[in-house]
Amino acid sequence: MLIRYRYIFYFVIILLAFNTLTLIELEEDEVQALPEQMSIDFVVPHQFPLSLLSPNREIHVAVIFDGNRVEHARALIATAFVKTKSPIVIHAVAPVAEMHRMHLLMTWAKDVLHRHNDFLFWYDNLACKEYAGLVQHMSHPRIHFMTHCKIFLSKILPINVSKVLYLDTDIAVVGDLGSCFHHQFSADQFLGMSVDSGNICQRFPSACSWPIAFSHIVPPNLRCGEVPKLPKASKLTFSSGHEYCPLSGEQEPLQFNGGVILMDLAKMRMQSFADSYVNVTTHTWRALGCKEASWGEQDFINNFFRIFPNSISVLPCGCNYQSSSIRRQIVCPHQPISIVHPWSAGMKKALQKTGSNGVYLGLFRYLFLSFSCIDCPHERILPHNLEVAGSNMSERSILPSKYEDISRRMVFTPRCPHQKEVRLLLEGEQRGGQHSLGQTVFVITRTSHRKRFFLDCQRSIDMQSYPYIVHVVIADSQVHYVEKRQDLKLNSQGFLEKPNLVLNAPAAVLQSISEFTGQEPCTMCGASPPMCDTIQDGESALVRASFRECYCKTPFPMNRLFQVAHKNLQNKTGFVIYLDDDNLLADQSAIATLMSFVNSQDVVYAVSANLGRVTPLLKNFGSSQFVRGDIDTANLALHTRNLKWTDWGSTRCGDFRTVFSLSRNLPVTWPLSRDKFIQSSHPLRSVSGGHGKMPDYPQLTVVSSAYHVGPRLRPQLEYLESLCTMKQFSLISKVLFVWNGAPGQAPSVRNVELLISGKNSLNNRWQMILPYIFTDAILVLDDDVRIRPPGIICLHSWWMQHPYSLIGPFARRVEIDRDTGQFRYFMSEMLHKRPRERGRYNIILPRALIIHRHWVSLYSGVGGDLLDYVDNQEAHCDDILLNALVLNASRSPPLRVALPAGSLVDCDDWGRKTRTQGYHGLTDQPGKSRQQGRNICADFIFSQVFGDRVDDLFLTELTGRCQLHGDGRPQSNELHPWSDDVSHWNQSFVPVQGIDTTECL
Secondary structure (H helix, E strand, O other): OOOOOOOEEEEOOOEEEEOOOOOOOOOOOOOOOOOOOOOOOOOOOOOOOHHHHOOOOOEEEEEEOOHHHHHHHHHHHHHHHHHOOOOEEEEEEEOHHHHHHHHHHHHHHHHHOOOOOOEEEEEEOHHHHHHHOOOHHHEOOOOOHHHHHHHHHHHHOOOOOOEEEEEOOOOEEOOOOHHHHOOOOOOOOOEEEEEOOOOHHHHOHHHOOOOOOEEEEOOOOOEOOEOOOOOOHHHOOOOOOOOOOOOOOOEEEEOEEEEEEEEEHHHHHHOOHHHHHHHHHHHHHHHOOOOOEOOOHHHHHHHHHHHOHHHEEEOOHHHOEOOOOOOHHHHOOOOEOOEEOOHHHHHHHHHHOOOOOOHHHHHHHHHHHHHOOOOOOHHHOOOOOHHHOOOOOEOOOOOOOOOOOHHHHEEEOOOOOOOHHHHHHHOOOOOOOOOOOOOOEEEEEEEOOOHHHHHHHHHHHHOOOOOOEEEEEEEOOOOOOOOOEOOOEEOOOOOEEOOEEEEEOOHHHHHHHHOOOOOHHHHHHOOOOOOOOOOOOOOOHHHHHHHHHHHOOOEOHHHHHHHHHHHHHOOOOOEEEEOOOOEEEOOOOHHHHHHHHOOOOOOEEEOEEEOOOEEOOHHHOOOOOOOOOOOOHHHEEEEHHHHHHOOOOOEOOHHHHHHHHHHHHOOEEOOOOOOOEEEEEOOOHHHHOOOOOOOOOOOEEEEEEEOOOOOOHHHHHHHHHHHOOOOOOOOEEEEEEEEOOOHHHOOOOOOOEEEEOOOOOOOHHHHOOHHHOOOOEEEEEOOOEEEOHHHHHHHHHHHHHOOOOOEEOOEEEEEEOOOOOOEEEEOOOOOOOOHHHOOOEOEEOOOEEEEEHHHHHHHHOOOHHHHHHHHHOOOOOHHHHHHHHHHHHHOOOOEEEEOOOOOEEEHHHHHHHOOOOOOOOOOOOOOOOHHHHHHHHHHHHHHHHHOOOOOOOOOEOEEEEEOOOOOOOEOOOOOEEHHHOHHHHHHOEOOHHHOOHHHOO
C-alpha cells in the first residue's frame, strides 16, 4: 500500500501543506534518528485571499512546466486572462527559478488588462519528482516526469483548493474558461476529460499496449472511422499489428485526452484517488508483463477508468479541442470551442510555420507570439487584434451527415475487445495484489578512499525515479567526499538527490581496518598472490575445501561496518539493499521496479545481479537453496525487521554467511525475471582489480580543437559541454578546447577550459595542453567525432590495461613499399573489402584517441623542423608524427578497440553520405589528393624518426573489444584478430539515418 503522505497544514492566510525532513547528525557509535517517510517543502505563496476558500467566484487553473516551457506557460496564462471574465487563480508547479518571469506576467495582466483580482501561487516542482517516482518506471523513458505530476495535484495543492482545471502548456485559450471550469459532476464523478481525437489506437489497436476501457459506436457515412474526404490514415503503419477498419454501427476504441483535466480535488482526497491510481497502475503493469506505457499518464488514467468507470465525466470537446488531430471534426462537430490544444507536434509546426492544419494552428501561433513575450520591447509584439482570438468560434463541420454527440455513443468495454494481446494478459490479472511503493528503501554502502567509485555509486541512487530512498553510508576511515544530505533535492540534471545518512565507525573498528592488508589469505592459507583469493590450479578437492575454510576465517574488518549500519536501522521500518561503492544500481527504474513486486516483510527477496557475470546461474535461479559462490548480498533485499538474521561477522565470507542465514530463517522469493538486474558492477571495476583493497579508478582529460567559426562549431561545443556533466560517472576531470582561429573570434563555452593559441597550427593540441592537465589519460577528439559515454568508458577501460599504448577506434598502417623502398600510408586496412590485408595496422588516428601524457610530452619535445613540416605539409600530418614517435619509443603496436553498438557518431561520414553542402573535414578538401599527400608525409616523418632502424614497424591485427550491448566494459581482457570484429566495428557507429542533424551541424 502507498505510504501515508503526512502534511501539516498551517493557516497563515492559506492552509498550505509542508513537511520537513530532518536528519540528526550522528555522533560516534550512536544511533541516528531517521524519518518514517520523506515529503516535500512547498514554496509558501506570497498571498492567498480568504475568498479562495470558495471556488464559486474564482476559476482555479493548474499549470505544470519546467524551464524549457516557461514561455509556453506564459502564453497559455495570458490567453486565459484575455478571454476569461472571472478572476483566475493560477497554481504553478514549476522550478522556483522561474518565479520571476511569471510574476512579470501577473504585473502585465494588472497594468495592461486591468485585471486586479487574479493570483499566482507557486509550488516547487520537487513535488512532481517525488510523486511521479511512484509510477514513472512503468512508462516509456521519453515521458518526462512532470507529465505524471498532474495526476497528483490532489496531493500537491492545499486542501482548501477543492476544484481545479489542469491545462497542458501546448494550449491556447480562445473562449471563457468558465464554461469548462463550472462543468457539473455527478455524485461519483471527480475527473472531467474530453475524448481524444487521435486515431492511432483506433486504426491500430494492437499498437497500443495498455488497456483502453471505453469504445464508441461508429456513426454512418465514415470509412474506417475516418471522414472520407480527409487523407487516409491507413498511410500510417505499425509493426505491432494490422489495421482495424470498423463499419458503421460497430465499436471502436475510445480514449480520453490528458491535456485538459477538470478535477474535483475534494472528492479525490476523500476517495484516496492517488493511492488507488498507483495501485491500479501497478497491478495492470505487472499483469501486462511490465510493458512500458507509450503515452505515460494518459495510458494510466484510461486504464484507471477500466476499474473505476463512474469516476469520469466527459467534458465538452470544446474544452480540449485537439486542432492537430485527424478526427477533430468527428469528435467536435458544430460545437463552441474554448480551449485549443494542438498537441506538441502541432504546436511545433505552428511555431515553425511548417503547416497550418486549419485556422487554429495559425491562431495558436498568433497567441503564442503575442503573449509569451509580454515583457519584450513593444516592437516584438504582434498587432493586438483580440477579435481574432476565437470569440464564438466552432469547428466547421465537413462531415457527410450529422450525428449525436460522441459521449452518447460511448460503451464501457473493460475487457478490451479490440486489443487481443492486452485482453489475454489481463485474464490473469489479480486485483488487490500488494506492492511496497511508498515504503522507504535503505541502501547501505561502505566506502574506503574511493571517491570516484563512491560518487558514481551515489549518482546511480540519485538517478532512481523512486523517491523514497535513504543512502546509508559507512566509511572505514575519515573520508571527506561523502556529502551529508538531509532533504530531497531536485538537481540541475533533473534527478532527485536522495538523503545521505553518514555514519562513523567506532575507533576499535577503524583501528582493525587500518591494520588490514588484504594479504592475510596468502600468509595464513597459502593463497596465490597478488589477489590472495585462490590457490594454484591442479590442487585436489580436499585441499581446495581446506583452503576455503581457512580463507573464510581470515580477518576482514570491513564487515563490521555493516553492524554499525544495522544498529542505526534496528528501529526503522523499510527495506534494505546492500550496494558496494564499486557497484551501481542497474538502471533508473531498478528500485521502483523491485518495490512494485515486494509485498511482504517476512521473506527475503532474491534477484539477479550483473557483477561482471550474471548471478546466479540459470540453473540456480528461482531456487530456495543458495549455492556458495553463485550469489551474495548484492542479490538480496530484506526488511529491516530481519536484519537480526544477517551474519557478517569480522572475517571473510560474510556475504555468503549472511545469505545462508537469511535463507535458512526466511522464505525466499524471486519477484523479477532473470534478465532484470537491480545491481551491476561499475564498468571500470574489473580493470581496477583487488579484493578488499581495490584502488579508485583514474580520471581522464578531454581535448578538442577547432579553428573556424562555422555551422559545425556550435554542435561540437555543445557536445563538449555535455561531457562536463556526464550524468552517471566521474570519469572526466576536465575538458579543454584549443582555439586555433583568430583570437577575436574565440567562442564562449560553458564549463570548458578555453585555450587560445593565437596561431593556426595542428601542433597546438599537443604542445599547449600539458600545463593544464593533471591526469595521465588524455582523450583527444576531432571536431567531427562524438563518442557517447559507453564508448568513452570502453576506451578508458582498455587504456587502463595498456596505459602506454595509443588506444582508439580508427586505425591505419604504414609499411615499406618493397619496390621503391619508401614508406607508404594505407587508408583501407579496416575495410572488409580487402580481407587479404587482415586488418593489420600500426597507427591510431586522433579522431578519437586516448593517450598517456608521457607521449604528449614526447611530442612537445620534438625539434622544430618536424613541427614546421607538420604545419606546412597539406596532408595534416601531426597524427603520423605522433604515431611514429610512440612506435619508435615504445617498440610496441597501438591498440584499436571496437566500441559498443551505437556509441560513435561520425559527422564526417554523415556529411559525405547526406551530401551536406560545405561539410567536409581536413581529409576531404576539394582538388587535392589525400592519399598522395599522406604517402609523402609518412615517408618523410618515418625516415626522420626511425632512420636506418626499420627492423620492425610493429604491425598487428589484434584488437580490443567491448561488450556490443553494454555500458562500456570490455568483453574480455583478451585481444582478438580483426577478422572477428568486422561486424562489431560496423555496429559501433550510429547509422547515418539515426544521427540527429543537430549533433553535427
